[in-house]
Amino acid sequence: MSLRTTLYRTALRWQASVTLSAVGSDGSIGAVLLANALWKTVTNEMTAEERSWIERIESLRHTLAASNAQVQMLNYGTIAPDQNIPEERLATGQLVTRQIGDLARHSSQPFFNSFLQFRLIREFRPVACLELGTSLGLSTAYQAAALLCNDNGGHLTSLEGAGELAKLSRTHLQGLGLRNASVVEGRFQDTLSDVISTHHCFAWVSKDAQHTERATIGFFETILPHLDNPAILVFDDINWSQQMRRAWSTIKADRRVSIAVDLRRTGICLLDTGIRHKRPIRFPVVGEWLPYQPRSGRGRL
Numbered sequence: 001m002s003l004r005t006t007l008y009r010t011a012l013r014w015q016a017s018v019t020l021s022a023v024g025s026d027g028s029i030g031a032v033l034l035a036n037a038l039w040k041t042v043t044n045e046m047t048a049e050e051r052s053w054i055e056r057i058e059s060l061r062h063t064l065a066a067s068n069a070q071v072q073m074l075n076y077g078t079i080a081p082d083q084n085i086p087e088e089r090l091a092t093g094q095l096v097t098r099q100i101g102d103l104a105r106h107s108s109q110p111f112f113n114s115f116l117q118f119r120l121i122r123e124f125r126p127v128a129c130l131e132l133g134t135s136l137g138l139s140t141a142y143q144a145a146a147l148l149c150n151d152n153g154g155h156l157t158s159l160e161g162a163g164e165l166a167k168l169s170r171t172h173l174q175g176l177g178l179r180n181a182s183v184v185e186g187r188f189q190d191t192l193s194d195v196i197s198t199h200h201c202f203a204w205v206s207k208d209a210q211h212t213e214r215a216t217i218g219f220f221e222t223i224l225p226h227l228d229n230p231a232i233l234v235f236d237d238i239n240w241s242q243q244m245r246r247a248w249s250t251i252k253a254d255r256r257v258s259i260a261v262d263l264r265r266t267g268i269c270l271l272d273t274g275i276r277h278k279r280p281i282r283f284p285v286v287g288e289w290l291p292y293q294p295r296s297g298r299g300r301l
């Protein structure tokens, strides 16, 4: 590694530690847990048990990324940023053919974002969890593995509109031995209210689908009355399009959000009535380029 890269990483790491002490200095348990999760994410901290899960999931990602197999699916989401597809057309779905390798490489969240979710779940130890957008089940596997490591009976319900992907993701979760995640097939418009009325209250919610302003804010308003205290909400692709930037601005400014952390690709909201001073935080680390280093002990920034 060049001297320039080493210095850059050291500076970022220093910036991260300053920001994190600001997050944690609030003193509330939620803020401290959030700071711990972020710090352990940027330092790649993991126990032997966690490492073993992560290596297995990354090995599955590797296999899927190399696959040329094709899948025909009904897609209810947006494919490109700021597409002006009318909501009614999105709602009926578009029949598309996608290569599994392409989905694993471009549609699934990369290692850093999945690991971030893993670390947040390990710190907050939520029990009832919800994910919107399963795809091949890679982010689902990370969340379910973290819940298993917590060993407190946590369960993840993940929603997926494309039937073929729902089937594949179930096979992947089963292959990994993750029985604490269930995939519900169908459009969110048809499945979400039933899932909410079954579980009543969620302490963890991640949304990685339907990247329009209207759908994102609509989902935020729908899920708010069904959140535990504290609760974590994770939004992926907050900078993907103008619409997502506007949605994230609205969400992070909402008075019910105690701390909003902007990681450029991912936005994390902590809702915790124990926190008196609401704060938006822009975290200085660009996570995507942090490499996954399965055999190297702690990672580097």
Ligand SMILES: C[S@@+](CC[C@H](N)C(=O)[O-])C[C@H]1O[C@@H](n2cnc3c(N)ncnc32)[C@H](O)[C@@H]1O
Pocket: 074, 075, 076, 077, 078, 107, 108, 109, 132, 133, 134, 135, 136, 137, 138, 139, 140, 159, 160, 161, 162, 165, 186, 187, 188, 189, 208, 209, 210
């Ligand atoms: C970006 S992918 C999810 C990736 C996954 N979280 C991961 O990291 O492995 C989004 C998924 O949401 C699904 N989706 C989009 N809009 C939907 C809707 N309205 N109802 C149900 N599923 C939807 C798509 O079929 C797609 O598989």
